[in-house]
Amino acid sequence: MSLYRAETRRLTKRRFTRWLVIGALVVLVLVAVGVALTNKKVGPAEIAEAKAEATASFQENLRYAQEELQRCQAAVGTAEASRYPTDCSQMYMPTEEEYDYRGYMDSTFDFRANFGNMITTWAALLAMMAFVVGASYVGAEWSTGGMMNLLLWRPQRLKVLGTKLGALLSGLAVLSVVVAVLWTGLFVLIASLRGTLDGMTAGAWQSFALTELRGLVLILVSAAVGFGLASLGRHTALALGAVVGAIVVFQFGLVTVLSLAQVKYAEAWLLPTWALTWMDKKVVLQDYNSCNFSAVSGCQPPELTLTWPMAGGLMAIAVFLVVGAAMWTMRSRDIT
């Protein structure tokens, strides 16, 4: 317990940790301010006005389309016919559904519709921060000789590294939960002042809570992977280098090559695709180079559905491999 307390103190005393946390919080506040400024409270009068405007627009476009249809029909058998389709019934005719009144009023923050994206923003930002905090926390210990000093006091390698990881994850978990509560509260406030909380049933709240829980897992996985990579390389730079390498090789290089080779579902190689799958529970990829013909709907691209259990499995494998390798090398390596 004393080692855990010491490691928690060490983590929170680090200037780099503090600056990164402050930086992440500032970005989150800026996002919230941006959302608040670009949205507006909409009342019944504004809705009625928008509906009237949408209807008027629909009527105008319908009239124009009908005039065009009449011109098409009149032109049959004349030189003008070349300007129109052979079958005039194929001409575009607007429908009322295409003229949604919400497109005719100022943007308003619909909590139920929009807060899911805000949870993803919170999770993605804190996951990036957690990766760097995790990597630098153990990387700096290795590169400055702090780890060796600690092992002279506690010559139990796995216990020392495990306690450090425990302190990191528990510290980040507390921070993430506190920030998530504040983040939710902030957007409830924004929705109250600049939008609506309509439709927020118990089920909707539960769904958001579960999304936030998945976000917390993503943050902790990111921290553990950063920690593991930096411990393997005994330097913060190794973890950061691995991420830059992964971005260059996988996110740009590999996907470009796979796309050029017209490999199916190249997006499945993108890490953000899997992060999004984890957060949104499901992502559907389409292969636009192929065609599944249907007499009813014509040519439809084949689909690959990625689900959150698949993303969770991948994250578990990544954590097991990276942290496992870090523990194994910690147990067996000479510390010089």
Place this chain on the structure above:
Amino acid sequence: MNAVLEISGLQKTYRSRKGVRRALDGFDMVVESGQVHGFLGPNGSGKTTTLRTLLGLIKPNGGRMAILGAEVPQHLPEVAGRVGAIVESPQFFPHFTAQDTLSLLADAGDVPAVRVTEVLELVGLRDRAKDRVKTYSLGMKQRLAVASALLKQPALLILDEPANGLDPGGIREMRTLMRHLAESGMTVVLSSHILGEIQLICDSVTIISAGRRVAAGSVADVLAQHHSSSTRVRIEPGVDLLAVAELLRSNGAQVTLEQDHLMVTNVERPAWITWVLAQQNVWVSELSPVVVDLESVFLELTGTAPVEGENRQVDQSAIAPTVAKGGWGQ
């Protein structure tokens, strides 16, 4: 006396693409309780590897080690609380203060917080305790390292080059501190290249070269075993030094011809030299028995004395003769 530290037949081999290097080749060492013990060896001889292996940082390929009666590394966690150590240059997180650094170590080791203040006072860092370590000089970092080693009031203190970077006053303070610690019952193992200091501070020494022990025992014993009984002889100007050397050799002495004097060994008494030369009307202007010190014994045993016109490489040192297995239990 009880042995506080025992090493027997310790082996460590490093393998790389360049081949195999035996850093420790059956090394033995024994340190008795309450002593200040000097651990000497040239660069690359295996000193730091020995200390790191002893402290569980490096895994040995063979041999046995015990600290305070407990075999290590198996039982190291049980005795680690009674062993204070600094290995090689002091390394600390540069953005923490000395107070924070020691306080975190105290937390990790269940040491009362009041002890932090005591050791900072002891090593003379009280007034700079709240400064960041990155603002410290090498000597101050060295003091902080000693403070960290003393924090848990160890029964065995292992210090690797503790005087490195210290000013002359600091070296004297360190010497006094070591002596006081030994008087209080603490056993101190001191690795250093400042051999004059070792000779002044230490009760006993172990000398390592090429991964093997080449000498061990009390300082007086080691000096006595390697006392060469040489005598510096200067002759009045105008006399042929070569002829004088031949004269002494013909009477059974071993003579080394230096630029302006002779070094004579294998004689019972210096007065014999005067008597032999006087019979041939050669008059001596200086006759001084050379007092052997730890430095000359060290250079002789490790084969690291500088040779004019040669640049000695780091791994060039004396290869110890195969010695009978010593250490504890033998």
